[in-house]
Amino acid sequence: xxxxxxxxxxxxxxxxxxxxxxxxxxxxxxxxxxxxxxxxxxxxxxxxxxxxxxxxxxxxxxxxxxxxxxxxxxxxxxxxxxxxxxxxxxxxxxxxxxxxxxxxxxxxxxxxxxxxxxxxxxxxxxxxxxxxxxxxxxxxxxxxxxxxxxxxxxxxxxxxxxxxxxxxxxxxxxxxxxxxxxxxxxxxxxxxxxxxxxxxxxxxxxxxxxxxxxxxxxxxxxxxxxxxxxxxxxxxxxxxxxxxxxxxxxxxxxxxxxxxxxxxxxxxxxxxxxxxxxxxxxxxxxxxxxxxxxxxxxxxxxxxxxxxxxxxxxxxxxxxxxxxxxxxxxxxxxxxxxxxxxxxxxxxxxxxxxxxxxxxxxxxxxxxxxxxxxxxxxxxxxxxxxxxxxxxxxxxxxxxxxxxxxxxxxxxxxxxxxxxxxxxxxx
Amino acid sequence: xxxxxxxxxxxxxxxxxxxxxxxxxxxxxxxxxxxxxxxxxxxxxxxxxxxxxxxxxxxxxxxxxxxxxxxxxxxxxxxxxxxxxxxxxxxxxxxxxxxxxxxxxxxxxxxxxxxxxxxxxxxxxxxxxxxxxxxxxxxxxxxxxxxxxxxxxxxxxxxxxxxxxxxxxxxxxxxxxxxxxxxxxxxxxxxxxxxxxxxxxxxxxxxxxxxxxxxxxxxxxxxxxxxxxxxxxxxxxxxxxxxxxxxxxxxxxxxxxxxxxxxxxxxxxxxxxxxxxxxxxxxxxxxxxxxxxxxxxxxxxxxxxxxxxxxxxxxxxxxxxxxxxxxxxxxxxxxxxxxxxxxxxxxxxxxxxxxxxxxxxxxxxxxxxxxxxxxxxxxxxxxxxxxxxxxxxxxxxxxxxxxxxxxxxxxxxxxxxxxxxxxxxxxxxxxxxxxxxxxxxxxxxxxxxxxxxxxxxxxxxxxxxxxxxxxxxxxxxxxxxxxxxxxxxxxxxxxxxx
Numbered sequence: 032x033x034x035x036x037x038x039x040x041x042x043x044x045x046x047x048x049x050x051x052x053x054x055x056x057x058x059x060x061x062x063x064x065x066x067x068x069x070x071x072x073x074x075x076x077x078x079x080x081x082x083x084x085x086x087x088x089x090x091x092x093x094x095x096x097x098x099x100x101x102x103x104x105x106x107x108x109x110x111x112x113x114x115x116x117x118x119x120x121x122x123x124x125x126x127x128x129x130x131x132x133x134x135x136x137x138x139x140x141x142x143x144x145x146x147x148x149x150x151x152x153x154x155x156x157x158x159x160x161x162x163x164x165x166x167x168x169x170x171x172x173x174x175x176x177x178x179x180x181x182x183x184x185x186x187x188x189x190x191x192x193x194x195x196x197x198x199x200x201x202x203x204x205x206x207x208x209x210x211x212x213x214x215x216x217x218x219x220x221x222x223x224x225x226x227x228x229x230x231x232x233x234x235x236x237x238x239x240x241x242x243x244x245x246x247x248x249x250x251x252x253x254x255x256x257x258x259x260x261x262x263x264x265x266x267x268x269x270x271x272x273x274x275x276x277x278x279x280x281x282x283x284x285x286x287x288x289x290x291x292x293x294x295x296x297x298x299x300x301x302x303x304x305x306x307x308x309x310x311x312x313x314x315x316x317x318x319x320x321x322x323x324x325x326x327x328x329x330x331x332x333x334x335x336x337x338x339x340x341x342x343x344x345x346x347x348x349x350x351x352x353x354x355x356x357x358x359x360x361x362x363x364x365x366x367x368x369x370x371x372x373x374x375x376x377x378x379x380x381x382x383x384x385x386x387x388x389x390x391x392x393x394x395x396x397x398x399x400x401x402x403x404x405x406x407x408x409x410x411x412x413x414x415x416x417x418x419x420x421x422x423x424x425x426x427x428x429x430x431x432x433x434x435x436x437x438x439x440x441x442x443x444x445x446x447x448x449x450x451x452x453x454x455x456x457x458x
Numbered sequence: 459x460x461x462x463x464x465x466x467x468x469x470x471x472x473x474x475x476x477x478x479x480x481x482x483x484x485x486x487x488x489x490x491x492x493x494x495x496x497x498x499x500x501x502x503x504x505x506x507x508x509x510x511x512x513x514x515x516x517x518x519x520x521x522x523x524x525x526x527x528x529x530x531x532x533x534x535x536x537x538x539x540x541x542x543x544x545x546x547x548x549x550x551x552x553x554x555x556x557x558x559x560x561x562x563x564x565x566x567x568x569x570x571x572x573x574x575x576x577x578x579x580x581x582x583x584x585x586x587x588x589x590x591x592x593x594x595x596x597x598x599x600x601x602x603x604x605x606x607x608x609x610x611x612x613x614x615x616x617x618x619x620x621x622x623x624x625x626x627x628x629x630x631x632x633x634x635x636x637x638x639x640x641x642x643x644x645x646x647x648x649x650x651x652x653x654x655x656x657x658x659x660x661x662x663x664x665x666x667x668x669x670x671x672x673x674x675x676x677x678x679x680x681x682x683x684x685x686x687x688x689x690x691x692x693x694x695x696x697x698x699x700x701x702x703x704x705x706x707x708x709x710x711x712x713x714x715x716x717x718x719x720x721x722x723x724x725x726x727x728x729x730x731x732x733x734x735x736x737x738x739x740x741x742x743x744x745x746x747x748x749x750x751x752x753x754x755x756x757x758x759x760x761x762x763x764x765x766x767x768x769x770x771x772x773x774x775x776x777x778x779x780x781x782x783x784x785x786x787x788x789x790x791x792x793x794x795x796x797x798x799x800x801x802x803x804x805x806x807x808x809x810x811x812x813x814x815x816x817x818x819x820x821x822x823x824x825x826x827x828x829x830x831x832x833x834x835x836x837x838x839x840x841x842x843x844x845x846x847x848x849x850x851x852x853x854x855x856x857x858x859x860x861x862x863x864x865x866x867x868x869x870x871x872x873x874x875x876x877x878x879x880x881x882x883x884x885x886x887x888x889x890x891x892x893x894x895x896x897x898x899x900x901x902x903x904x905x906x907x908x909x910x911x912x913x914x915x916x917x918x919x920x921x922x923x924x925x926x927x928x929x930x931x932x933x934x935x936x937x938x939x940x941x942x943x944x945x946x947x948x949x950x951x952x953x954x955x956x
Binding site: 105106107108109130160162166167170171173174183187188189190191193194195196197198199200201202203204205206207209210211215226227228230250253254255256257258300301303304307308311355356357358359379382383407408409411426427428431432435436438439441442443454455 | 630658689754758847
């Protein structure tokens with residue numbers, strides 16, 4: 032059994048390395064103990080996203096996988112309350128029974144890191160705050176967390192928020208905890224907002240567009256009143272034989288032609304409504320004479336699942352990073368980084384770029400970061416490679432925000448024992 | 459007026475008022491510093507008019523650098539600062555302190571950039587909520603959060619309070635529509651958080667300061683998302699013979715998978731008052747009325763209206779009226795949006811509450827409000843953002859009766875306590891301010907409040923920015939972390955502590 036598998040195995044106990052608290056109270060006592068002795072702790076759920084962020088060197092590991100289970104699910108109130116290490120798969124299945132979903136489309140990073148599905152836990156999802164393709168329409172993970180319970184770096188049990196959407200009672204700590212990679216609290220319970228799943232979905236794929244035309248089309252689609260819920264560009268250029276990203280290999284769908292690049296736009300809703308919106312869209316975008324494919328619900332869902340789960344990059348040995356910029360800057364950015372060997376695709380109508388880079392070096396990565404920051408965005412290293420197994424700065428931050436973040440960290444975790452250095456050195 | 463405990467007054471500062479004024483005049487133009495009590499009187503309260511206090515000085519900076527210099531000066535001299543936007547807040551968040559500088563952002567009133575390519579607008583914080591929509595509507599765009607005070611409330615205030623509105627069920631509150639801010643911290647540091655990207659990396663500082671009620675920083679610039687207006691929007695007015703039927707209909711609509719753009723409910727008292735006020739054609743015989751707004755394509759809206767009608771019938775609806783055109787739809791809303799002023803017809807004064815409850819508890823909570831209304835002998839009318847569970851009971855009283863406000867506040871507190879008891883929260887969109895701070899212990903324990911106070915201190919070490927708001931004053935000793943317990947006996951054990 033590999034270490035990776037051991038950590039995911041429910042009954043596995045390795046008392047020398049990891050502690051497995053069974054509930055919030057036990058977790059609180061453990062952290063209190065480590066707070067007193069000042070021993071840094073690594074917090075782990077299922078380990079599905081453990082490779083994101085900087086590697087940790089901690090004296091102890093607290094594995095939270097036993098704090099698991101759905102506490103309360105009220106479909107008509109549009110929320111689900113779960114213990115933090117509840118597998119996302121279990122949550123999704125439960126929601127599906129009531130035709131509901133987590134609207135921000137959680138990404139299954141298993142394909143990227145291990146070549147097969149591993150959705151991870153609710154806690155991991157919240158800690159990383161990385162949403163899927165529907166982000167521009169419905170918001171990110173942080174927009175769907177209504178409240179939480181957890182244990183701070185002193186071992187104190189704290190809570191914030193509630194189960195209702197509209198709530199301004201005290202600071203919104205739920206947002207702060209979202210995307211904090213376990214550096215502020217060890218989560219024990221999470222209240223997530225859920226929404227009705229769309230009845231049907233259709234995808235319009237325009238073939239063979241160049242980057243500029245695709246970006247224009249995506250922007251027009253999002254700016255229209257057709258309420259689209261997905262907008263991506265999958266290019267065939269630049270060529271990079273050492274990258275694994277291959278759209279033809281990834282999508283094997285009956286109704287999808289394989290002709291050059293894909294510019295894909297998704298509409299969701301009731302049957303009549305999506306047909307109407309799709310027709311409007313084709314008319315407004317003036318693409319009636321273009322080479323297009325239309326995917327009906329079944330194939331459309333497969334298509335977007337593959338996009339969301341980064342299946343193009345499945346089993347790559349190259350670096351994978353994620354760039355977020357203002358949507359209007361994506362074309363400029365692609366040209367600015369073109370001195371690298373890479374493949375990419377655009378999501379969120381151009382506001383998000385996933386990049387697979389071959390033979391990346393720290394200098395090249397930093398030079399990309401500088402360009403991205405200048406355009407008003409940020410870059411995060413998601414997967415390392417043999418060429419570049421470690422980068423000094425995984426995430427992007429400036430001095431002012433670093434100083435504030437350091438103060439915030441201290442207010443939750445004064446001895447910096449929770450996942451120290453996972454996000455930034457010193458936090 | 460009930461007695462309100464505020465932080466201890468710095469008497470020494472009052473004695474050097476002239477020096478403070480002189481120093482502020484070095485930072486901003488002389489005419490932008492108001493210190494005579496005739497000049498500061500207009501700023502002695504916000505929309506929670508029961509509480510009044512003139513500030514030491516009111517100052518009107520004109521740019522971010524001036525805000526930074528003022529805060530830096532006040533930080534150095536340990537002078538308290540209360541930020542103020544348009545003063546439309548309902549929880550006393552902008553109530554001045556006698557020894558504070560009131561930092562008024564009214565001169566920050568320009569829209570700086572309209573960026574259609576990135577679908578966002580950057581504005582100064584004093585710009586009103588409605589004028590953002592007005593600035594982009596010629597191209598068919600709008601800004602989604604629409605608090606009832608949108609004609610007057612400022613976008614900076616919206617960020618500070620995380621304002622909602624009638625469309626937040628589908629389109630979210632301010633926090634879900636905000637992309638970036640420029641803020642100034644108490645030490646004078648100017649920082650940009652977020653920008654024009656959908657997400658920001660690292661700790662969600664933008665999320666933290668949204669709804670922080672002016673306790674963490676002063677907002678000097680705001681970038682918000684704009685959306686394209688839907689192709690078709692229609693509203694349905696549905697009457698019900700009982701509140702329970704209306705409440706059940708709300709739950710059934712959501713359970714069926716429909717998320718309306720807005721779903722509002724009013725009780726009989728308010729149906730009559732608002733209909734008298736704007737002649738909106740409300741069903742006057744109904745005990746409860748729902749306004750359900752649906753948007754999308756023409757076909758979609760027609761389909762949804764049909765489904766809502768079916769659900770309403772199953773819940774014994776007594777009438778349904780669908781808006782024929784936009785003019786009529788806006789008329790339907792005009793009544794709801796005038797709910798507060800319409801109460802003026804029923805009583806000289808009203809006190810507006812703001813709890814949020816799980817939707818399914820509506821009938822139960824309204825029943826309890828009815829019971830309390832009898833107990834306190836004060837009439838109450840109910841407006842309810844039914845879709846997202848945000849309840850606005852309007853308690854009617856006469857401020858000329860000296861004991862009435864105290865009684866009203868007790869009544870209001872009992873309502874909010876009950877909201878928390880059924881799984882809800884103290885405030886959905888008006889903020890805690892001074893109004894609900896003593897009720898925070900209903901929702902949070904000592905650890906929870908301590909954590910929040912530590913965050914406050916992490917960003918404002920001397921607690922000079924908007925002190926006395928959000929966190930209880932009475933429990934100050936416990937709040938600061940330590941209570942001396944002598945032989946197991948706590949001093950003043952009758953005072954509730956966290």
